[in-house]
Amino acid sequence: MTGVLGALSEAWDEVRVHKSRVVLSLVGVFLAVFAMTSVTAIGQIAAQVQQETAERTGGRPATIAVQAFDPMTGMPPDAEAWDVAVAELTGRYDLTTSATISYGEGLYRMPGGTQRVQTVRVSPSYGELHRKQPVEGRWFREGDRTSLSPALVVNEAFLEALGVPDLSSRPTVMLGGPTPVRATIVGVLREGYGSELVAYRVDRSGGSWGDAGAVDPMQAMYGGPSTLKLWVHPDQVDQVMETVRRDLGLALDGAQVDPYRMDAEGVEETLAVLRLAIRGAGVVVLILGGLGVLNIGLVTVRQRIREIGVRRSFGATSGRVFSAVMLESVCATALAGVAAVGAAVVLVRNLPVERWFSDGIPLADAPGFPVAAAIEGMIAATAVGALAGLLPAIIAVRAKVIDAIRF
Amino acid sequence: MSLLSLSGISREVVLPDGSLLPILTGVDLEIAPGEHVSIVGRSGSGKSTLLNILGLLDNPTAGTYLLDGEPTDHLRARRRSRLRGEVFGFVFQQFNLLPRRTAVENVAAPLLYARGRDFLRRRRTAAEMLDRVGLGARADHVPERLSGGEQQRVAIARALVRAPRVVLADEPTGALDVETGAQVMALLAEATSENGAALITITHDLSVAALASRRYRLDGGRLSPLVEAGSLGAATSDRGTA
Numbered sequence: 001m002t003g004v005l006g007a008l009s010e011a012w013d014e015v016r017v018h019k020s021r022v023v024l025s026l027v028g029v030f031l032a033v034f035a036m037t038s039v040t041a042i043g044q045i046a047a048q049v050q051q052e053t054a055e056r057t058g059g060r061p062a063t064i065a066v067q068a069f070d071p072m073t074g075m076p077p078d079a080e081a082w083d084v085a086v087a088e089l090t091g092r093y094d095l096t097t098s099a100t101i102s103y104g105e106g107l108y109r110m111p112g113g114t115q116r117v118q119t120v121r122v123s124p125s126y127g128e129l130h131r132k133q134p135v136e137g138r139w140f141r142e143g144d145r146t147s148l149s150p151a152l153v154v155n156e157a158f159l160e161a162l163g164v165p166d167l168s169s170r171p172t173v174m175l176g177g178p179t180p181v182r183a184t185i186v187g188v189l190r191e192g193y194g195s196e197l198v199a200y201r202v203d204r205s206g207g208s209w210g211d212a213g214a215v216d217p218m219q220a221m222y223g224g225p226s227t228l229k230l231w232v233h234p235d236q237v238d239q240v241m242e243t244v245r246r247d248l249g250l251a252l253d254g255a256q257v258d259p260y261r262m263d264a265e266g267v268e269e270t271l272a273v274l275r276l277a278i279r280g281a282g283v284v285v286l287i288l289g290g291l292g293v294l295n296i297g298l299v300t301v302r303q304r305i306r307e308i309g310v311r312r313s314f315g316a317t318s319g320r321v322f323s324a325v326m327l328e329s330v331c332a333t334a335l336a337g338v339a340a341v342g343a344a345v346v347l348v349r350n351l352p353v354e355r356w357f358s359d360g361i362p363l364a365d366a367p368g369f370p371v372a373a374a375i376e377g378m379i380a381a382t383a384v385g386a387l388a389g390l391l392p393a394i395i396a397v398r399a400k401v402i403d404a405i406r407f
Numbered sequence: 408m409s410l411l412s413l414s415g416i417s418r419e420v421v422l423p424d425g426s427l428l429p430i431l432t433g434v435d436l437e438i439a440p441g442e443h444v445s446i447v448g449r450s451g452s453g454k455s456t457l458l459n460i461l462g463l464l465d466n467p468t469a470g471t472y473l474l475d476g477e478p479t480d481h482l483r484a485r486r487r488s489r490l491r492g493e494v495f496g497f498v499f500q501q502f503n504l505l506p507r508r509t510a511v512e513n514v515a516a517p518l519l520y521a522r523g524r525d526f527l528r529r530r531r532t533a534a535e536m537l538d539r540v541g542l543g544a545r546a547d548h549v550p551e552r553l554s555g556g557e558q559q560r561v562a563i564a565r566a567l568v569r570a571p572r573v574v575l576a577d578e579p580t581g582a583l584d585v586e587t588g589a590q591v592m593a594l595l596a597e598a599t600s601e602n603g604a605a606l607i608t609i610t611h612d613l614s615v616a617a618l619a620s621r622r623y624r625l626d627g628g629r630l631s632p633l634v635e636a637g638s639l640g641a642a643t644s645d646r647g648t649a
Contacts, residue, residue, distance in 0.1 A: 002526040006519045017507045310503045313464065314517040315492015317485050401464050402455075405499065 007320060011327035015335070018300075025296035026336040029384055032289030033340035036282030037377035041348045043278035044370045047271045049357040052365070055131045056191075058263040059229060062237045063129060065262040066228040066244050068255045077252045079226070085251035086228050089244065097231040099126035100203050107176030108199070111163050114176050117197045121226075124202065129231050132200075133362050137167045137187035144186070144202050150175065153187040153200040161197055190361050229262075237261055286380055293388035297329055301392035308396050309404025318397045325396045329389025330382055337381025341374045408476055410572060410605055411438040411461060416470035418456050418628075430456045432628040434470070438605050440572065443596060445608045445616035447633060448625035454609045455577065457625065461607065462575050463491045492520045496566030496604070498595065500578035502558045504550040504565075510537055510557075511546040514565045521569060536564040540594060556587035563595050567602060574599050576608045580615055592618055 015022050059065075068077050076082070090098050099122060106119035126132065127139035134153065144151040152173065154162075164171040164185075171185045183201075192198040203226075232240045241259040248257040301308075308321055316324075354363050416434040419427045430453045438444060448454045459465035460472065463479060472479045474490065482490070496517075504513045511533045518529030525532070537546050540560040550558050559579065566574050579595060580588030592608075592615050599606040608619060616622050616633070624633040 002522045006526060010519055013508075013512075306503065307505055310499075310505065311516070311520075312488070313462065313491065313495075313497045315488050315490075315520040317488040319485070320488075320520065402459050405464070405497075405503065 003320070007323045007327055008331075010324045011331045014324070014328045015332050021296065021300060022332045025293050025300075026332055028289035028292035029286075029333050029381055030289075030336040030340045030343075032282075032286040032384075033337050033377045033381045034343050035285050036380060037341050037344035037373050038347055039278050039282055040373040040376065041344060041370050042353055043275060044373065045348075045353050045363075046357050047274060048363055048365065049354065050271060050274070052131045052133075052363055054264045057130075059129050060131070060231055061263050062232055062234040062261055063263040064230045064232060064237060064241055064244070064259050066230065066248065066257060066259045068248060068252055068257045071254075071256045076226075077255045081252060082226060085248055088251060089247050090230075092247070093240075093243065095230055095232070097125060097129060099123045099129050099229045100226045101126055101229060102203070102226040106199060106201070108197075109174040109176050109180075110161055112161075115161070115197070117158065117199050119199045119201055121201050121203045126229070129229055132189060134187035135190045135361060137185070139187055140200070140202050147184075150181060150183040150201060151186045152183045153189060154185055155189050155192040155196075155198040157192055157195050158197040158199055159185070159188055161195075282380075286384060290384035290388050293329065293333060293384065294391060297388055297392040298395070301325060301395050304396070305399045305404045308399055309401045312401040313405060322393045322397045325393040326386065326389040329392070330385035333381045333385025333388070334378070337378045340381065341377045344377065345369050345374065409437040409473070410440045410442075410475060411436070412471075412473040412476075413437075413461075414471045414473075416457075416460060416467045416472060418453070418460065418465070419468045430628055431460075431467070431630075434628075434630045436623070436630060438573070438607065441600070441603045441605055442621065443599070443606045443608070443619045444621045444623065445610060445619035446623045446625055446630070447610060447613065447616045449611075452625045453628045454625050457630070458575050458577055458607070458609055461573075462495045462497060463487045492517065492569065494572050496569065496571035496574045498559070498562050498566045498574060498576040498579045500581040502550070502555075502562045502582070504558055504561060506551070507549055509547045509549055510542060510553065510561045510564075513550070513561055514568050517565060517569050525569070533564070533568055536568045537561070539567075539598065540564045554587075555583050556591060559583060559587075559591045560594060563591070563598060567598055567604070570602055571604055573605045573607065576606065578610055579608065580610070580612060588612070588615070 055061075068082065069075060070077065077085075086098075086100070089095070101123075102121045104119055104121065105116045107114050108117050109115075122140070124140040124142055124144065132139050132153075135156070137153070139153060140151055149172070159166075159171070162171060162173060162185075167185065167188065172182045173185065175181050175183050189198070189200070230240060230244070241261075244259045245257045249255060308316075308325075311321065311324075348369055413434055413436040416431055416436075417429065418431040419429050422428050434457065436444075446454055446457065456465065460467055463474075463482075466480065474494065479487070479490075505516060508516070511530065514536050515529040515533035518525055518532060521529070534543065534546055537543050540563055542557060542560055542564070545553060545557060550561070553561065559582070563579075566576075574595070576595060580591055583591060595608075596606065596618055606619075608615060610616050622633040623630050
């Protein structure tokens with residue numbers, strides 16, 4: 001026990017006494033671990049942004065989209081029958097994360113006159129499935145179905161066209177059509193191209209005002225053809241698609257049911273390549289830092305041969321000399337690792353990294369500073385210290401004591 | 408029984424051309440506990456090699472070296488190192504203090520290799536030892552800020568801090584002026600005597616050698632007693648050629 005304490009004490013003493021040399025030798029390791037840890041942390045945030053961006057479009061892995069139509073006419077099934085069949089299906093298999101979406105156009109009374117705006121009718125759970133994260137306000141919730149004023153989530157261009165700077169004034173807009181109703185804007189999304197206006201409403205089961213504002217009288221009640229979306233485990237995709245095809249086909253009296261996977265399956269692989277590239281760059285930088293430590297360690301140990309000889313005269317064994325020189329390197333690089341990881345945490349936490357990568361859209365699952373990156377940084381620093389200390393330690397042990405002391 | 412017993416010790420080294428160079432030849436020496444022995448000889452006579460062998464830093468090529476009656480030739484490296492730390496204390500001509508460490512850190516350094524209580528109390532023990540050599544007030548000074556005499560006193564305190572049974576001193580006054588050298592030798596003799604440790608001094612200085620109870624001359628690798636005035640005179644003349 002005292003042997004281990006002694007070796008550690010000796011190593012720490014060396015680090016303490018030769019501060020300047022140690023600091024100089026550690027600049028490379030500090031920068032390498034700092035760069036590796038920061039890049040890994042930022043890379044993970046970037047990867048999360050990439051993933052959420054992809055999931056905003058295609059849904060989370062694995063998202064199955066289901067559409068049905070009459071094979072003879074190409075028309076969608078009766079809306080009420082479709083809703084009943086979908087409700088039975090999700091209830092039967094306990095498909096808790098499902099959503100519906102349909103596209104149409106709505107009439108909105110804007111300051112410049114009534115305007116047709118692309119309107120997406122979704123169930124509130126669509127937000128979770130597609131990571132809809134408003135830049136202001138909130139996404140829909142189940143309570144919005146029974147709200148006396150229909151809830152709207154619009155894009156920034158819509159809000160601008162309405163002449164409203166933000167949601168602080170609780171802005172509203174009149175939905176035109178046969179039964180006009182005043183809708184409340186509850187959230188703002190950053191999406192759409194240029195000045196394109198986009199509005200989201202709760203799906204067609206959205207209460208007494210459900211058909212307000214619809215442009216096409218044929219779709220006045222329920223909007224356009226609805227697509228069912230299911231979020232299932234990636235391993236169950238084929239099984240679920242087969243079950244959905246069969247069950248909905250039977251329930252809809254011979255309608256053709258087309259389930260297909262719509263999330264971007266390649267995203268994981270792409271992100272894996274990105275992560276690998278980031279890691280590779282970090283490792284290269286770390287190796288360069290380690291070579292710096294090794295270089296200075298080799299020069300230093302030759303200058304310390306006399307001291308090592310003196311310590312041998314005190315009774316230091318070969319093992320003790322080896323471990324002292326090795327631990328000195330490990331202690332120093334571990335210290336540099338702690339400092340580098342700390343600096344990386346401060347940097348990453350204080351930089352608006354998410355905003356840079358995600359165009360200002362807040363992340364649904366914003367990653368904190370990745371603990372794995374911090375641990376990896378520490379392990380890497382210690383490992384570099386061990387490797388860089390190995391050669392000087394061997395030289396120290398092989399030094400001839402008699403030559404070292406020179407009586 | 409002798410503490411150290413050398414019998415027929417020889418040491419040869421292989422030269423780059425493959426030939427053998429004898430350094431020590433048939434050295435016989437007995438050292439008893441608490442004894443003070445000095446060895447004089449000219450440069451290249453094998454004094455340092457003999458000291459290295461005595462201190463378990465080197466092995467003889469022939470002969471028997473008994474430490475406390477135990478043969479040392481088959482000792483494993485680890486055991487040799489432990490014995491070296493526990494039995495011997497070294498005083499070097501150039502002091503060999505660890506640079507940038509304070510006096511007390513230097514004196515405590517050998518206790519880093521001790522165990523248990525000795526290890527844990529190393530700083531206090533070192534401070535006490537510095538007090539004994541009269542340097543208590545200079546405990547926090549680094550060697551660079553100490554005079555030569557003070558540095559050698561720190562080295563003596565360091566050699567004695569583990570209470571060794573033998574102190575091996577290699578030209579302990581070689582880097583000091585005459586007056587300081589005499590003070591240092593008096594201190595070394597007194598401190599080892601108080602500890603009951605044997606003191607083996609290698610020196611060119613016959614006045615230093617004269618302090619020992621037994622004196623030897625090493626010439627051409629052969630050890631012989633130095634007892635006559637004529638021999639002392641010869642050794643004195645050696646100093647001029649060193």
